[in-house]
Amino acid sequence: MGDRLRGPGAATGSQLRVPVPATFTPTVGHRCYTYRMQPTSRVFPDPPYYAVVFTSRLSGDDDGYGDTAERMVQLAAQQPGFLGVDSVRDGLGITVSYWRDEASIAAWRQHAEHTLARETGRRRWYEEFEVHVAEVKRHYGFRRTPDVSDEPSQ
Amino acid sequence: MGDRLRGPGAATGSQLRVPVPATFTPTVGHRCYTYRMQPTSRVFPDPPYYAVVFTSRLSGDDDGYGDTAERMVQLAAQQPGFLGVDSVRDGLGITVSYWRDEASIAAWRQHAEHTLARETGRRRWYEEFEVHVAEVKRHYGFRRTPDVSDEPSQ
Numbered sequence: 001m002g003d004r005l006r007g008p009g010a011a012t013g014s015q016l017r018v019p020v021p022a023t024f025t026p027t028v029g030h031r032c033y034t035y036r037m038q039p040t041s042r043v044f045p046d047p048p049y050y051a052v053v054f055t056s057r058l059s060g061d062d063d064g065y066g067d068t069a070e071r072m073v074q075l076a077a078q079q080p081g082f083l084g085v086d087s088v089r090d091g092l093g094i095t096v097s098y099w100r101d102e103a104s105i106a107a108w109r110q111h112a113e114h115t116l117a118r119e120t121g122r123r124r125w126y127e128e129f130e131v132h133v134a135e136v137k138r139h140y141g142f143r144r145t146p147d148v149s150d151e152p153s154q
Numbered sequence: 155m156g157d158r159l160r161g162p163g164a165a166t167g168s169q170l171r172v173p174v175p176a177t178f179t180p181t182v183g184h185r186c187y188t189y190r191m192q193p194t195s196r197v198f199p200d201p202p203y204y205a206v207v208f209t210s211r212l213s214g215d216d217d218g219y220g221d222t223a224e225r226m227v228q229l230a231a232q233q234p235g236f237l238g239v240d241s242v243r244d245g246l247g248i249t250v251s252y253w254r255d256e257a258s259i260a261a262w263r264q265h266a267e268h269t270l271a272r273e274t275g276r277r278r279w280y281e282e283f284e285v286h287v288a289e290v291k292r293h294y295g296f297r298r299t300p301d302v303s304d305e306p307s308q
Binding site for chain 1: 204205207209213240241242243244245246247248250252276280281282283284285286287288289290291292293294295296297298
């Protein structure tokens with residue numbers, strides 16, 4: 001299953017920008033939901049901060065891959081400037097890690113264990129991968145607030 | 155399975171920046187691979203361009219979701235400025251779309267079909283989601299070039 005992790009840097013930041021609340025009045029016969037734009041379950045600082053998108057396919061030789069991937073997530077989460085990470089794989093794998101700035105990304109990249117893992121990845125585990133390092137300009141989120149009733153809600 | 159799509163805008167751009175080629179000499183007894191940093195199977199223009207990271211969990215009511223998700227990928231791929239998209243879901247879903255600039259992102263967001271899909275998403279399909287709009291500063295890729303032999307390769 002995909003994993004989500006909130007970094008220590010994220011806990012103290014200001015809340016994720018929340019779009020104007022909105023409600024929906026459904027047509028007759030449909031189940032009613034009141035939905036509001038609310039902060040999601042984790043908090044990012046105000047932009048800018050950074051997202052590193054790592055997209056990959058495995059080679060088929062995954063000996064040690066799972067343990068190392070798990071170790072890397074744990075280790076990354078301890079690094080200064082780490083804000084969070086999401087990762088999902090189903091054939092194609094996408095991992096997006098969030099960092100406060102370029103310096104924290106560089107420091108993590110130079111971490112000895114991370115460097116060894118990346119070298120092993122190229123040598124054994126990955127068929128191909130792409131890395132995109134991007135500066136987050138804006139963000140927003142949504143979380144469902146169910147309000148089920150028989151009457152259309154306001 | 156995750157899907158990848160190369161946008162029309164990507165085909166004419168310059169090649170993905172390629173790191174300095176490197177080879178690896180394995181220890182005795184291990185299978186040998188020569189690996190080089192090569193362009194991956196799709197091409198992005200030189201940065202900057204944009205990545206939109208959409209991370210979500212479904213509500214459980216997925217009636218129509220699959221068809222609409224597929225339709226949105228096809229439709230997005232026809233929009234001016236579209237560069238590519240990757241999408242994987244396993245409980246958590248991550249979709250990263252790539253765009254030439256903010257204007258193309260805004261135009262896609264205002265597309266009538268896309269707007270309707272987003273509204274339905276909030277009303278029915280999504281438990282929660284996050285959107286991060288980010289400017290790609292740099293990118294690189296790797297693709298394995300297997301060179302299997304009994305002797306360590308140079």
